[in-house]
Amino acid sequence: MKNVIELRNATKKFKEFSVESIDLQVKQGFITGFIGENGAGKSTTIKMMMNLLKPDSGDVKVFGLDFKTHEKEIKERIGFVYDGNVFFEGLNLKDIRRIVGPAYKQWDDPLFYKYVEQFDLPLNKAIKTFSKGMQMKASLAITLSHHAELIIMDEPTSGLDPNFRRELLSLLQEVMIDGKRTIFFSTHITTDLDRIADYIAFIQSGELVFSKSIQDISEHYAVVKGGLDLLDRDTEQCFVQVHRASTGFHALTDNVKTVEYTFGDAVVLERASLEEIMYYLKGKKQNV
Numbered sequence: 547m548k549n550v551i552e553l554r555n556a557t558k559k560f561k562e563f564s565v566e567s568i569d570l571q572v573k574q575g576f577i578t579g580f581i582g583e584n585g586a587g588k589s590t591t592i593k594m595m596m597n598l599l600k601p602d603s604g605d606v607k608v609f610g611l612d613f614k615t616h617e618k619e620i621k622e623r624i625g626f627v628y629d630g631n632v633f634f635e636g637l638n639l640k641d642i643r644r645i646v647g648p649a650y651k652q653w654d655d656p657l658f659y660k661y662v663e664q665f666d667l668p669l670n671k672a673i674k675t676f677s678k679g680m681q682m683k684a685s686l687a688i689t690l691s692h693h694a695e696l697i698i699m700d701e702p703t704s705g706l707d708p709n710f711r712r713e714l715l716s717l718l719q720e721v722m723i724d725g726k727r728t729i730f731f732s733t734h735i736t737t738d739l740d741r742i743a744d745y746i747a748f749i750q751s752g753e754l755v756f757s758k759s760i761q762d763i764s765e766h767y768a769v770v771k772g773g774l775d776l777l778d779r780d781t782e783q784c785f786v787q788v789h790r791a792s793t794g795f796h797a798l799t800d801n802v803k804t805v806e807y808t809f810g811d812a813v814v815l816e817r818a819s820l821e822e823i824m825y826y827l828k829g830k831k832q833n834v
């Protein structure tokens with residue numbers, strides 16, 4: 547399986563925060579969700595992927611190429627969709643097509659008009675009059691019209707109402723046409739990812755906690771519930787994090803098999819949602 551993005555030991559230090567030694571591979575042909583709390587370092591990592599921020603150390607490769615030598619080629623093949631209006635706000639979509647189109651070798655006018663119609667976007671209205679959702683769709687239409695192989699999105703669903711979010715997510719699924727396109731997007735709305743992601747990368751306090759397939763996550767992680775009498779120093783080794791209450795404990799495991807072997811029927815195992823995994827792992831550092 548090919549990696550479209552490869553970060554090796556990528557580090558960026560700010561005065562009061564740093565993203566440390568990120569090792570992350572994003573697989574071609576899949577949707578990878580990038581999760582983490584506010585301020586965890588998602589945008590900083592994405593900016594390093596887009597060469598908008600240079601890492602202080604480490605390596606970033608996109609399509610196996612280095613920005614230092616292949617910036618133009620990489621940027622031709624990436625579409626960046628992010629929160630906020632990318633384009634000069636006074637412009638309308640017709641103007642943008644005229645300005646942006648010639649900048650891309652692979653610009654496809656008929657496709658642009660097809661998406662404008664499909665997304666129900668006005669061509670002659672200034673972008674500044676667009677709602678947040680419309681701006682997101684406009685940005686996506688432009689990205690798709692230059693046949694971007696890799697679409698990177700920073701919080702594309704934040705601030706969108708639930709219906710619009712659902713619509714955007716199905717659009718993203720639709721454009722994963724031929725197994726060649728790759729989508730990498732950050733969000734803190736983890737339920738969006740339960741719906742469409744193939745892989746999840748999770749960042750916490752500037753460190754990558756894990757990067758795994760959804761299948762791996764659902765096979766290995768579970769919420770475990772049982773009586774307090776079952777807990778001792780040995781049995782607790784099965785858990786990533788344990789919460790105790792007077793009625794019993796609930797805990798997160800990343801090793802379902804060991805829990806089944808150790809506790810048998812004495813505990814209840816429930817599927818762990820991404821939100822629960824984030825909650826239990828909060829403040830806890832794991833191996834990638």
Ligand SMILES: Nc1ncnc2c1ncn2[C@@H]1O[C@H](COP(=O)(O)OP(=O)(O)OP(=O)(O)O)[C@@H](O)[C@H]1O
Binds near residue numbers: 588
């Ligand atoms: N240019 C900068 N100079 C100094 N600090 C910065 C800079 N950019 C980001 N930071 C800090 O880095 C931390 C991580 O920010 P980042 O935007 O990467 O987080 P995030 O996970 O995308 O958060 P959110 O979900 O809130 O958008 C924050 O504490 C932020 O203040």
